[in-house]
Amino acid sequence: MKQLTFAFLYPLTGMAALASLASCTEEKEAAKQYNIVYIMTDDHTAQMMSCYGNHLIETPNLDRIANDGVIFTNSFVANSLSGPSRACMLTGKHSHANGFTDNTTCVFDGSQQTMPKLLQQAGYQTALIGKWHLISLPTGFDHWEIVPEQGDYYNPDFINMDNDTIRKERYITNLITDMSIDWMENQRDKNKPFCIFIHHKAIHRNWLPELKYLSLYEDKTFPLPDNFYDDYEGRPAAAAQEMNILKDMDIIYDNKMDRADKETPLKERYESYVGRLSPEDRKVYDAFYEPIIEDFYKKNPKGKELAEWKYQRYMRDYSKVVKSLDDNVGRVLDYLKEKGLLDNTLVVYTSDQGFYMGEHGWFDKRFMYEESMHTPLIMHLPKDFKAKGEIPQMVQNIDYAPTFLDLAGAPIPEDIQGVSLLPLLKGEKPADWRKSLYYHFYEFPAEHMVKRHYGVRTERYKLIHFYNDIDEWELYDLQEDPTEMHNLYGKPGYEKITEDLKAELVKLQTQYQDPIEEKLKQQQKN
Structure with missing residues (x-):
């Protein structure tokens, strides 16, 4: 009866009717x-x-x-x-x-x-x-x-x-x-x-920040991470980076402490960014930062005081x-x-x-x-x-x-x-869900100077090999050392864990067809 009613309302016959039915079916499938x-x-x-x-x-x-x-x-x-x-x-x-x-x-x-x-x-x-x-x-x-x-x-x-x-x-x-x-x-x-x-x-x-949020979080003091003053002992690749808040965060570009008599490597880039504001919006922007700039150069913090000042400005701007x-x-x-x-x-x-x-x-x-x-x-x-x-x-x-x-x-x-x-x-x-992950970072030498490295992460452990201009291994027990401060590679008692992780690393490189190990061996021969 439904088919007769359908035919009466839509007088199609033969292939046309079939095409219409097919079209309706396709629409229903598409809706899914x-x-x-x-x-x-x-x-x-x-x-x-x-x-x-x-x-x-x-x-x-x-x-x-x-x-x-x-x-x-x-x-x-x-x-x-x-x-x-x-x-x-x-x-x-x-x-x-x-x-x-x-x-x-x-x-x-x-x-x-x-x-x-x-x-x-x-x-x-x-x-x-x-x-x-x-x-x-x-x-x-x-x-x-x-x-x-x-x-x-x-x-x-x-x-x-x-x-x-x-x-x-x-x-x-x-x-x-x-x-x-x-x-x-x-x-x-x-x-x-x-x-x-x-x-x-x-x-x-x-x-x-969006201008309406310039003042947001200005009354908040963010807690320092426990390893903010990491000395990178036993981790030469970590020591060689150029992304340290104290040493590498630009006081003008990153912290907005721009003043006519101050120069930094990224000052021009910063000024081009804020220069896109309309004159009216630029007044709002400057009115917020000028007192902070004046106070900063008056106090002229150094060392740990400067590091922690930069950290607070960074955290506030990021949060905004x-x-x-x-x-x-x-x-x-x-x-x-x-x-x-x-x-x-x-x-x-x-x-x-x-x-x-x-x-x-x-x-x-x-x-x-x-x-x-x-x-x-x-x-x-x-x-x-x-x-x-x-x-x-x-x-x-x-x-x-x-x-x-x-x-x-x-x-x-x-x-x-x-x-x-x-x-x-x-x-x-x-x-049968995966038990390990593969990672490979290539961009060196470049901004922030993080060494090339690859590695494997399991639920508990992480093994990293830094290579190219360096040949260093790092091993972490993420359960006991979640902040990755203690490199266990080569330490007594971790030989079997290291061996197993290296085997897993090779397994992943084979699975994903990453030829890095063969390239490194060839470089050593040459």
């Missing part, structure tokens, strides 16, 4: 495909998210995602650097396999297989708005607008798909959210599932930038809820890596140590998924690509090196 909203920040660390139990600041909107969904407590990157991390995410492959190993010598090969391209083949509309930082222009996106290189916090430029560079007024974090919501509301085909990458400049150096970011995550969540999209959308929040908030006396990232290898990862799940709360399994940013493809019902190519997180999102606890 989940949307993906992937929010990624730059240099945001779990230490500065209250949902990770760290209450240096409060992040209520990020907490909304974690409280309603899942929070990965062992989430890591494969290469703690912005461009390489993004390439790992896009391809599902380690740096040596996707070709983008560092920010100084590489250009991302946009012709290669990427997750956005595979999503397009699965019927998705794809968009990228914000930071790209891979030198070449984006591919695999139906729509994109990106900031040149690192982008500017104030009145930034955007490059559009016509290759025009357009300056837009206002604070960058607000603008990226505005543009992302506008694409979801007004520009996409609402008959198709979508995947949008909302990629923020925040919270990247040099932490320029996080506040604007958290506001804008809330705006995206509110939009999705208002439009009835949350039940059918995976919302992912992560960063391109972690960051040092004074641990070891540092800012920046790069090292395989926990603060930079670990990255936040929280997800709001579609209503069909059962997982809730903490997910303790070790995951890595090469897993995002296969996860999104799996969610879309698209095949996962065999050459993708990550694994889908979908079983974990469904509340399953796979017995």
Whole structure:
């Protein structure tokens, strides 16, 4: 009877009727495909998210995602650097396999297989708005607008798909959210599932706050990390870096203590950034910083006093930038809820890596140590998924690509090196989940001068090999020494652990086809 009624209302016969039925079936199948909203920040660390139990600041909107969904407590990157991390995410492959190993010598090969391209083949509309930082222009996106290189916090430029560079007024974090919501509301085909990458400049150096938050946290004194005055004993690679808050943080560029009679290597760059403010906004900016500048040069702190002064300014500015970011995550969540999209959308929040908030006396990232290898990862799940709360399994940013493809019902190519997180999102606890992670950092010599290194991390231990102009090994027991202060390599009693970890390291290098060991052996022969 339903078929007769259908035929009466829609007088189609033969192949036309079959085509109509097929079309309806396809629409129903398409409706089952989940949307993906992937929010990624730059240099945001779990230490500065209250949902990770760290209450240096409060992040209520990020907490909304974690409280309603899942929070990965062992989430890591494969290469703690912005461009390489993004390439790992896009391809599902380690740096040596996707070709983008560092920010100084590489250009991302946009012709290669990427997750956005595979999503397009699965019927998705794809968009990228914000930071790209891979030198070449984006591919695999139906729509994109990106900031040149690192982008500017104030009145930034955007490059559009016509290759025009357009300056837009206002604070960058607000603008990226505005543009992302506008694409979801007004520009996409609402008959198709979508995947949008909302990629923020925040919270990247040099932490320029939204003007309305200039005074925020000024009454807060942040506690020094226990190892703020690390002496790097037994760790020559750690001693050789140039990311120390006291020695390497620029007093003008990073701490904003600009005065006409003062010069630093990064003064000109800083002035170009704040010079983008309108005259009216610049008055507001200067009115806030001028008393701090006057007080700083009057007191002229030195040594530990200067180190701790710099640390407080760094923490306050970083926290202010996080506040604007958290506001804008809330705006995206509110939009999705208002439009009835949350039940059918995976919302992912992560960063391109972690960051040092004074641990070891540092800012920046790069090292395989926990603060930079670990990255936040929280997800709001579609209503069909059962997982809730903490997910303790070790995951890595090469897993995002296969996860999104799996969610879309698209095949996962065999050459993708990550694994889908979908079983974990469904509340399953796979017995054969990975037991170790591989890491490889390449960018040396370069800014911050962190030595090249690779290593393996298990649930309890971490083994690192620093190479190139150095040949040093480090071993840490993360259970007994979570801040990685005591190098156990070569210590009596750790021979078997070291042997097992080296075997696991070779196993991973073989699995991921990283030829570094063969290259080092060849160099030794030569």
